[in-house]
Amino acid sequence: MVLVHPGIELFHPYVNPNYADIDKPTVDLARPVSITRREDWAEKGCQPGFIMPNSLNHFMSVKEQIPYTDTFSTSECCYFGFCMANMYALMYFMARHGAACINLANPRTRWAHTLHLQALIARCNIAVFLGWFGYFYTYEFAYTYIPGMKIPDPSIEGWKNAPIDPTHYTTFSARNLASLWVLPAHAFFTRGTKRTVVWWLIFSVCNNYYEFARCFVLSGTGMLGYTSAVWSEKQARFGSLIPNNKQEVDPDTGRTFNSAANPIQMFGAKGWWPRQMKQNMNHEYSPFTRQGLALPNPYYNPMKAGTMWNKPKGDGSPVHRYTTETNPRPAFQQMF
Numbered sequence: 001m002v003l004v005h006p007g008i009e010l011f012h013p014y015v016n017p018n019y020a021d022i023d024k025p026t027v028d029l030a031r032p033v034s035i036t037r038r039e040d041w042a043e044k045g046c047q048p049g050f051i052m053p054n055s056l057n058h059f060m061s062v063k064e065q066i067p068y069t070d071t072f073s074t075s076e077c078c079y080f081g082f083c084m085a086n087m088y089a090l091m092y093f094m095a096r097h098g099a100a101c102i103n104l105a106n107p108r109t110r111w112a113h114t115l116h117l118q119a120l121i122a123r124c125n126i127a128v129f130l131g132w133f134g135y136f137y138t139y140e141f142a143y144t145y146i147p148g149m150k151i152p153d154p155s156i157e158g159w160k161n162a163p164i165d166p167t168h169y170t171t172f173s174a175r176n177l178a179s180l181w182v183l184p185a186h187a188f189f190t191r192g193t194k195r196t197v198v199w200w201l202i203f204s205v206c207n208n209y210y211e212f213a214r215c216f217v218l219s220g221t222g223m224l225g226y227t228s229a230v231w232s233e234k235q236a237r238f239g240s241l242i243p244n245n246k247q248e249v250d251p252d253t254g255r256t257f258n259s260a261a262n263p264i265q266m267f268g269a270k271g272w273w274p275r276q277m278k279q280n281m282n283h284e285y286s287p288f289t290r291q292g293l294a295l296p297n298p299y300y301n302p303m304k305a306g307t308m309w310n311k312p313k314g315d316g317s318p319v320h321r322y323t324t325e326t327n328p329r330p331a332f333q334q335m336f
Contacts, residue, residue, distance in 0.1 A: 010075065010137075071156055074136045081132040082125070089124040093117050123189050131185025135178045142174035149174040159214075166215035175207050 034040055072080075097104055097113070104113045144154040151169050153161055162169040182200045187193050 071159070073156060074140050077136050078133050081136075082128055085124050085128045085132070086121065089121050090117075093120055123191070127185040127189035130188060131181050134181035134185070138181065139171070139174050139178035142177050143171045146174070146177075149177070162215045163219040170211065170215055172208060172211055175211055176204065179204050179207050 093116070102113070104110065140154075142149045143151050149171065151158060151161075151171065153169075158169070179200065182203045183196055186196045186199050190196070
């Protein structure tokens with residue numbers, strides 16, 4: 001399925017009538033929400049509060065679809081940088097005058113300090129419009145429309161495809177083209193061209209490394225942590241006759257948990273704590289499952305375990321597992 005971008009806009013609304021004409025991705029509405037899964041804590045916001053859960057819907061595990069909660073649109077990034085730059089200009093003004101022990105409330109020189117502050121904020125805002133706004137909107141226009149730079153899915157959630165398919169979703173050229181806005185922005189803010197190229201080179205290095213890490217590094221750190229944990233556990237089990245019965249494979253995908261092939265789905269579930277939780281998950285046929293204990297029994301054969309309903313008779317009527325006709329021993333005795 002190919003998603004068609006509805007078009008670049010100055011402001012990205014969450015409700016856009018143009019989205020009615022494009023293909024929508026399939027959402028798994030049947031997946032339940034668990035208030036004990038740390039993934040759902042991060043993805044669905046069902047963390048417990050100080051005394052009670054934050055919402056009654058979260059406490060009842062009611063499904064609630066809130067789109068774009070993990071994505072910042074271009075306008076949001078620009079407004080964030082606009083506010084941050086204004087705070088920087090104000091703190092820069094206060095720090096310079098405070099370090100020089102200048103009294104800003106002096107009635108003879110207050111007009112000069114006010115004029116200096118207004119000029120500084122004006123230069124800062126114009127530099128933000130040139131550098132920050134120009135960078136983000138040029139970057140979005142480049143990876144959306146310019147041939148050779150555009151990606152297959154330039155939608156608002158398209159950045160999630162970069163670690164999965166970095167061949168078609170890397171945007172090095174678009175970022176380098178957009179980074180040219182740093183030159184006029186820095187020159188206008190500093191009222192000169194001194195060290196402008198140096199700061200542009202520093203920004204370009206950070207820019208390219210961020211793009212490289214977004215596609216290749218961040219997804220690999222989870223795999224490195226997983227392999228190191230597996231190796232340490234292998235060393236700890238050296239000489240033991242008890243097999244490793246931990247559930248390390250996701251039955252839905254057939255891959256190991258925290259694998260680099262699915263980094264975005266496991267984005268909020270990396271590290272030693274969620275990995276340990278996933279490896280300690282108990283199975284339906286393991287003992288003490290209802291008690292929440294993950295105690296693997298090496299003498300327990302799940303193929304011989306009693307199920308809820310055995311194979312039906314010839315007439316189709318089910319046979320309960322506690323009947324002596326098929327299971328002479330109860331299921332809780334067959335586990336040991």
